[in-house]
Amino acid sequence: MKKNVLIIGAGGVAQVAAFKVAMHNDVLGDIHIASRTLSKCQAIVAGILEKRALKRPGILAAHQLDAMDVEATKALIRQTKSQIVINVGSAFLNMSVLRACMDTGAAYIDTAIHEDPEKVCEPPPWYGNYEWKHREECERKGVTAVLGAGFDPGxxxxxxxxxxxxxxxxxxxxxxxxxxxxxxxxxxxxxxxxxxxxxxxxxxxxxxxxxxxxxxxxxxxxxxxxxxxxxxxxxxxxxxxxxxxxxxxxxxxxxxxxxxxxxxxxxxxxxxxxxxxxxxxxxxxxEGIEVxxxxxxxxxxxxxxxxxxxxxxxxxxxxxxxxxxxxxxxxxxxxxxxxxxxxxxxxxxQAISYTAGVPAAAAAILIAKGEWDCHRMANVEELPxxxxxxxxxxxxxxxxxxxxxxxxxxxxxxxxxxxxxxxxxxxxx
Amino acid sequence: MKKNVLIIGAGGVAQVAAFKVAMHNDVLGDIHIASRTLSKCQAIVAGILEKRALKRPGILAAHQLDAMDVEATKALIRQTKSQIVINVGSAFLNMSVLRACMDTGAAYIDTAIHEDPEKVCEPPPWYGNYEWKHREECERKGVTAVLGAGFDPGxxxxxxxxxxxxxxxxxxxxxxxxxxxxxxxxxxxxxxxxxxxxxxxxxxxxxxxxxxxxxxxxxxxxxxxxxxxxxxxxxxxxxxxxxxxxxxxxxxxxxxxxxxxxxxxxxxxxxxxxxxxxxxxxxxxxEGIEVxxxxxxxxxxxxxxxxxxxxxxxxxxxxxxxxxxxxxxxxxxxxxxxxxxxxxxxxxxQAISYTAGVPAAAAAILIAKGEWDCHRMANVEELPxxxxxxxxxxxxxxxxxxxxxxxxxxxxxxxxxxxxxxxxxxxxx
CATH class of the missing domain: 3.30.360.10 (Dihydrodipicolinate Reductase; domain 2)
Structure with missing residues (x-):
């Protein structure tokens, strides 16, 4: 049984995941939302409170975080006692957030593959370029990492x-x-x-x-x-x-x-x-501006x-x-x-964000309840x-x-x- | 009778004007080409020499010039003893080059209306917003300024x-x-x-x-x-x-x-x-880059x-x-x-540059010969x-x-x- 969720990201998918986690905070515990722009996290918190979406009274907090900074991410995971991290920020963040989870033991969930901002469309299989290189470490440490748990993938x-x-x-x-x-x-x-x-x-x-x-x-x-x-x-x-x-x-x-x-x-x-x-x-x-x-x-x-x-x-x-x-x-x-x-x-x-965010929250619930807490790295098709x-x-x-x-x-x-x-x-x- | 031509600009139209001025340097005298990028001016000079386009041996020189800098432009006009300036640089330069001509007495020719980089499509008539405000000064000083002497306008x-x-x-x-x-x-x-x-x-x-x-x-x-x-x-x-x-x-x-x-x-x-x-x-x-x-x-x-x-x-x-x-x-x-x-x-x-550049050189010849040296500001339809x-x-x-x-x-x-x-x-x- 794991609890307390740190959501990284504050876009549409993060907002949906946050709403759905809030609706299940009896199972999931405290909720923390962190992104580069604090005001976006605060807007999501305000929306959840306004719609009275929390199932029961509980912690719902916004944080400023540069998730490319592994040490800052680890510190926030520890400080918030988060045992589950839902990474729904930019696709450029996966490797640093996964690293923070492997170092702290928190379960990791994402909804899209890692990308290097400098590279477009690397050779297949894409998971082999980044995520799957950490399979052995997850297995050894017993860290649960569920990859691609949105709608597609997911x-x-x-x-x-x-x-x-x-x-x-x-x-x-x-x-x-x-x-x-x-x-x-x-x-x-x-x-x-x-x-x-x-x-x-x-x-x-x-x-x-x-x-x-x-x-x-x-x-x-x-x-x-x-x-x-x-x-x-x-x-x-x-x-x-x-x-x-x-x-x-x-x-x-x-x-x-x-x-x-x-x-x-x-x-x-x-x-x-x-x-x-x-x-x-x-x-x-x-005019010499590089962009x-x-x-x-x-x-x-x-x-x-x-x-x-x-x-x-x-x-x-x-x-x-x-x-x-x-x-x-x-x-x-x-x-x-x-x-x-x-x-x-x-x-x-809207529904594009909804279909991606709800499954991430569902994955968190299944991890919290143990059904998906597989203590290794897995893609969704490997899980029940x-x-x-x-x-x-x-x-x-x-x-x-x-x-x-x-x-x-x-x-x-x-x-x-x-x-x-x-x-x-x-x-x- | 005016002579010695300063061409401002080093794009396609400037290149054509330079070739055509070179082909009539018996009438037009020394030729100077100036733009922000010296290498572009040098490339035009090299092309003219390679094609042996100079009608007779004469001065053909490249200069580095920021034509937004009125004093630098005036200095170059004086240094090169240019009595005719063909402004075929950016449309943002007209007012500073015209100012340099009015201050030095050189005849001014351009091929397009002045533009303010911050504004698109000002109220009509466009010439009334910038050029025609200087009609009186040209008349008073006897400065010849032929506006819009490309193909269209021209x-x-x-x-x-x-x-x-x-x-x-x-x-x-x-x-x-x-x-x-x-x-x-x-x-x-x-x-x-x-x-x-x-x-x-x-x-x-x-x-x-x-x-x-x-x-x-x-x-x-x-x-x-x-x-x-x-x-x-x-x-x-x-x-x-x-x-x-x-x-x-x-x-x-x-x-x-x-x-x-x-x-x-x-x-x-x-x-x-x-x-x-x-x-x-x-x-x-x-990422915060303004562009x-x-x-x-x-x-x-x-x-x-x-x-x-x-x-x-x-x-x-x-x-x-x-x-x-x-x-x-x-x-x-x-x-x-x-x-x-x-x-x-x-x-x-190509022909788009050719049709705009040849008339500017023709205007310079007509000014040099006196037929268009009207000692005032004129659009092409006002001239013979x-x-x-x-x-x-x-x-x-x-x-x-x-x-x-x-x-x-x-x-x-x-x-x-x-x-x-x-x-x-x-x-x-």
Missing amino acids: VVNAYAALAARHYFDRVDSIDIIDVNAGNHGRYFATNFDPEINFREFTGTVWSWQQGQWTANKMFEVQRTDDLPVVGSRTTYLTGHDEVHSLSANLDVPDIRFWMGFGEHYINVFTVLNKLGLLSEKPVVTA VPLKVVKAVLPDPMSLAPDYTGKTFIGDLVKGMRDGVETELLVYNISDHEAAYAETNS AVPFLDLLGRMGLPTRVRDADGDRAFDPAEFREPRGKAARVGGVS | VVNAYAALAARHYFDRVDSIDIIDVNAGNHGRYFATNFDPEINFREFTGTVWSWQQGQWTANKMFEVQRTDDLPVVGSRTTYLTGHDEVHSLSANLDVPDIRFWMGFGEHYINVFTVLNKLGLLSEKPVVTA VPLKVVKAVLPDPMSLAPDYTGKTFIGDLVKGMRDGVETELLVYNISDHEAAYAETNS AVPFLDLLGRMGLPTRVRDADGDRAFDPAEFREPRGKAARVGGVS
């Missing part, structure tokens, strides 16, 4: 594990599909940090096909699916974190990630990218958190899994639909999927399944028993 | 004056049409300084219609014409310098400027503009001078003039066709048009005319005599 990894271990006898392909069918009403905006958002699309698109890494360019490969609620949608083969762990942890030959983009997004992205304005390499102006173009683009775009009040529509994120079940070629779609307005009403954030999805359903992220028997709410009872070959390859069931 | 003003004074009895409308039908082979580039280029299109589009200033937005109004050589072309109502002097100096109710843009240019421009990346107002990055977005866009775009070697195709710039002649409603098109490859072969610059167009024809910018009698080379003899009411309104004939 819940979609659990969907994949559910399909591989509890539904199919053999999985042939997993296609993860992410569609934001919402509307923020602006000319153009990204739904989270523009810098991280664009960096996803400027490098090589790595996918796992026929059991090996395959390289494509962004917007080179597309598919169109008729999806529940959001309808017919075109998505594009995109490089994404979860492909890099699922390909190592599940015995599945084809694992791909597809993201939906409208023509307008693609046009704006293409213009900026072709001109070199999405580059992470500094340029020098005629990274991508950081200037970020400065002119709307703050993603500012979009939430006006956001309408829904998100679809799911796994389309194909394989053999009882000797028959079978297709299973496991998915979630979230609503931007409902997310805002509950947590002051059924209790995670069951808990998420009660926390605002219901799972649905669609197969030959129809479209229905996820019922834990239906997926209770492990089955299939994939269950025995990589990870625990 | 030659198109002479075309308008030619039509109004030597062809029509009454002019009803002047539509200036500028089409670059060339291809630079890059994804996107501007043909001159991106900062100045984009600033033309981000503000209000001012045109002179029915005898008053009319405001539109960029790309709001378009026309399509079947033009000589370049064929059917769509152009867009655009704010431009010459409309601001022609409306004051000619008694013509409708004066408009139209610029040709391809769909690709418009798309890139629209994306950058809508995102705020063409703003002249500084933004601050998350003007437009200057970052300039830094990532190709250097306009780098386009010249690969540029193919032609430019069309002309005046479509309508009015009464001998009691009949008549239409006259006065125009020039220039070729990018021919311009590069002769002056190491026929000798200017005659000289330009011999310097590589032939004028053609098209009316009911057909399409033919401009013949000075046909336009010798002044006629028409417009000849008596504003300016000299």
Whole structure:
């Protein structure tokens, strides 16, 4: 049993995680929110108090912290007696926060892969470049570190594990599909940090096909699916974190990630990218100012958190899994639909942040209760999927399944028993 | 008779002006080229020597100069005994270079309106905001200052004056049409300084219609014409310098400027503009660096001078003039066709720079010879048009005319005599 949560970061995802941790402070204990900008942490605290989101009276405090500073982070973990750290700050912070957790024994949770600000799209598998180098140390010290516990990566990894271990006898392909069918009403905006958002699309698109890494360019490969609620949608083969762990942890030959983009997004992205304005390499102006173009683009775009009040529509994120079940070629779609307005009403954030923040809080609860307190480094698909999805359903992220028997709410009872070959390859069931 | 020319600036237009001044150094005397970056001036000198463009042996020297520094500019004018200054540097320099000329007595020539870097699109007439405030001082001191002596503004003003004074009895409308039908082979580039280029299109589009200033937005109004050589072309109502002097100096109710843009240019421009990346107002990055977005866009775009070697195709710039002649409603098109490859072969610059730089050198020759040495401030339409167009024809910018009698080379003899009411309104004939 672990308790007291330190949330690092103060963007939209951090806000959602903080709300959801507050709603479960009977289990999770004290709540501390820390980021570079104290006022952002204070705004989240104020929002939680205003919405009376704390389940019971308890500590909810804001802190100023440069989480690149490992010693400062360790000091704050110790000072706040935090046994669980939810790192939902910039993707550049993972290694320093993980280091602080390994040194203090606190459990570590993040929602996205570590990135080096100077590098875009490193060679696969991405987790092998940074996180997995610390597997041995976590194991030796008994430190729990759950990687990629947002929605994608995160819940979609659990969907994949559910399909591989509890539904199919053999999985042939997993296609993860992410569609934001919402509307923020602006000319153009990204739904989270523009810098991280664009960096996803400027490098090589790595996918796992026929059991090996395959390289494509962004917007080179597309598919169109008729999806529940959001309808017919075109998505594009995109490089994404979860492909890099699922390909190592599940015995599945084809694992791909597809993201939906409208023509307008693609046009704006293409213009900026072709001109070199999405580059992470500094340029020098005629006046001698050295600046990274991508950081200037970020400065002119709307703050993603500012979009939430006006956001309408829904998100679809799911796994389309194909394989053999009882000797028959079978297709299973496991998915979630979230609503931007409902997310805002509950947590002051839109559904993109909501779908990423709720799972991080759920992971904290499962660690606190011991079910996910694995005392080692694990990606989500290595951990029990059924209790995670069951808990998420009660926390605002219901799972649905669609197969030959129809479209229905996820019922834990239906997926209770492990089955299939994939269950025995990589990870625990 | 004035002689010795100081050219300020070292971009494409300056290079063309320098080549053309060199080709007439028997009339113009010593040639000095000065800009912030000495190496650029030296490169122009080297190009002229390599192409053996000097008509006769003479002084051709490069100088480092910050032309915002009036005293330094005056010192260089005096030191080089320059009696004519061709200002083809940044549009932000006009007022300081004009001041240096008024203080030293040197004749002043420029090719574009003065701009304040902090302001985009000031109220009309633009010349009234800066240049014309010095009319009285020029008159009093007898300083010759020829404003806007490039192609547009410049030659198109002479075309308008030619039509109004030597062809029509009454002019009803002047539509200036500028089409670059060339291809630079890059994804996107501007043909001159991106900062100045984009600033033309981000503000209000001012045109002179029915005898008053009319405001539109960029790309709001378009026309399509079947033009000589370049064929059917769509152009867009655009704010431009010459409309601001022609409306004051000619008694013509409708004066408009139209610029040709391809769909690709418009798309890139629209994306950058809508995102705020063409703003002249500084933004601050998350890391605290203050920078003007437009200057970052300039830094990532190709250097306009780098386009010249690969540029193919032609430019069309002309005046479509309508009015009464001998009691009949008549239409006259006065125009020039220039070729990018021919311009590069002769002056190491493409045709956009060529069409702007040659007229500035021609203006210097007419001042040197006395024909344009008017001892006051004048826009091109106030000065004799026929000798200017005659000289330009011999310097590589032939004028053609098209009316009911057909399409033919401009013949000075046909336009010798002044006629028409417009000849008596504003300016000299």
